[in-house]
Amino acid sequence: MAEADDTVEIYEPPLFEPGDKVRSRFTVKNDGTMWDAEIGEVVVHKGDEGYVRDVGTYLQRYYIYAVEFVDRRRIVGMRGRELVGLDNKEGTR
Template structure:
């Protein structure tokens, strides 16, 4: 069995999220043993939970780790960018008509 390795050094680019940004979890996050006071395997964050980025750190000088405060749960959990989606900076598809492109020549 071959292990998948992530080759991209994420910290070469700017962080995807900034402190104060509202985010939503895209998957369930369980305690892998690094979260104190909780059992291994216990759910820390559920898919769809909403929180706010409090701080940005790095891991292995390769990845950004976002400290996200989950208000409803009363916890702060370190998350990777792939586990989050922004609720403040939502990308609008090009097919959506906005005042800026309404009536523009096509």
């Protein structure tokens, strides 16, 4: 079942903070927002690990996490539901 996208995430604290180690739950393709990749090109593979560099918002509803995937030499904006925390900190989902 698909997750409803009507939640306003910014009413709660972000799931991740800068410096947190995370893993991608999905393969992610360029949707046209990355200048250095063709549209449709895979920019992150499921299981890739990286570090949150910054936390921003989109449409005053969602957190967007700028994740640096060091092995891929890319910084990719991702939603919290696309990530798994690896830092074993209390509260990391």
